[in-house]
Amino acid sequence: MAKLTVIIPFYQKEPGILTRALASVFAQEFKDFDIIVVDDESPYPADGDVVTFSQEERARIRILRQENAGPGGARNTGLDHVSPETEFVAFLDSDDAWTAGHLALAHAAMTRFDANCYFASITGGDAFYYHFGIDDLEKTETVERLSENPLLIEIPGLTQVMLKNWSFLHLSSMVIGRPLIDTVRFDAALRLAAEDVLFFCDCVLAARRVVLGGVAGAVRGEGINIFHGVDNDSPEFLSQQFNTWVALDRMESRFAERPAEVASLRSYKQTARRQALWSQARRVKHRKLPQFDLLARWALRDPRILASAIQLAVGKFSR
Structure with missing residues (x-):
């Protein structure tokens, strides 16, 4: 062999x-x-x-x-x-x-x-x-x-x-x-x-x-690879960010005894939340409904996304 x-x-x-x-x-x-x-x-x-x-x-x-x-x-x-x-x-x-x-x-x-x-x-x-x-x-x-x-x-x-x-x-x-x-x-x-x-x-x-x-x-190739190429305004973007958050959450459990790694992972998780919410805000701006089903699934796994949504809304209204 x-x-x-x-x-x-x-x-x-x-x-x-x-x-x-x-x-x-x-x-x-x-x-x-x-x-x-x-x-x-x-x-x-x-x-x-x-x-x-x-x-x-x-x-x-x-x-x-x-x-x-x-x-x-x-x-x-x-x-x-x-x-x-x-x-x-x-x-x-x-x-x-x-x-x-x-x-x-x-x-x-x-x-x-x-x-x-x-x-x-x-x-x-x-x-x-x-x-x-x-x-x-x-x-x-x-x-x-x-x-x-x-x-x-x-x-x-x-x-x-x-x-x-x-x-x-x-x-x-x-x-x-x-x-x-x-x-x-x-x-x-x-x-x-x-x-x-x-x-x-x-x-x-x-x-x-x-x-x-x-x-x-x-x-790295420049060919067409269907595994990649999800842009920020595509319907798949929210799934991409949710999967990113899930992976980061699982990594956090692996590094539970390592504070430096946990801090990095929590920062990345917050970035994933913000990216996801901004994508939904752009959908509303273009008169499309948010992807409520996936957002609800995310909120069940991660209630902190609700706080991030409120922060985003307050920021927009204050401007």
């Missing part, structure tokens, strides 16, 4: 996007891998992008088909089908691509430093402006250099750093090992937002050791 399994969730509506991702996998210097593509009831089937590869390459690809379960559910299906003999799992979004040395660097770092969680840097276009590299963490955080070339670091207080700003983390540059493969899963209910951040936290908390690499392991 392969030493490493690549998991690619797939839900696209244009041909060619998966071809680019798979080509970057087959271009890896590290060759001991197999691939699981989870076709999450994609409008454009995964098979159409796989036929372009050689018979030998196609033999290393397993396509699993399922009813639509969202990105977290698709990745969970992939994790559930990883061979017990596989030592590592690397994630790749179907519209992203790896740099040629990504798997080799990840495998070497995790083996040398006995780590079972690894994050590389990732690059992207102008739309990815908020993301920053692992090497930038040295400018603001206390880090320990494990290697100069390639740059490998670890951060003793990684959870606090993550919760201040997790924009240096991305699933397409993440590799995990045993026992995380067996025990950590995505919350599939958190569609549209935050399932990745909750997974990051759970992996870091459960990991034996986490190593971060300064070399870019992936390039």
Whole structure:
């Protein structure tokens, strides 16, 4: 069996996007891998992008088909089908691509430093402006250099750093090992937002050791990915913010004994409330009814959103 399994969730509506991702996998210097593509009831089937590869390459690809379960559910299906003999799992979004040395660097770092969680840097276009590299963490955080070339670091207080700003983390540059493969899963209910951040936290908390690499392991794609692209005025935006709040609330329970982390999470939760309420205020401004059903569900889980709504209303009337 392969030493490493690549998991690619797939839900696209244009041909060619998966071809680019798979080509970057087959271009890896590290060759001991197999691939699981989870076709999450994609409008454009995964098979159409796989036929372009050689018979030998196609033999290393397993396509699993399922009813639509969202990105977290698709990745969970992939994790559930990883061979017990596989030592590592690397994630790749179907519209992203790896740099040629990504798997080799990840495998070497995790083996040398006995780590079972690894994050590389990732690059992207102008739309990815908020993301920053692992090497930038040295400018603001206390880090320990494990290697100069390639740059490998670890951060003793990684959870606090993550919760201040997790924009240096991305699933397409993440590799995990045993026992995380067996025990950590995505919350599939958190569609549209935050399932990745909750997974990051759970992996870091459960990991034996986490190593971060300064070399870019992936390039974020510019393709059409139906998992993303929810704008502030779309009906899905309220669901996105609610899911974000739910994920943050669950993370808060995991960090109950860590005051700094709890403070960060509560601040993010309040931001999610405000974003949600502003979206509903814009609906009213455009003579549309608020999304009362979801707001009621939110208020049952989180009565503080009512206080935030009153504060918003008072602020508008005072102006």
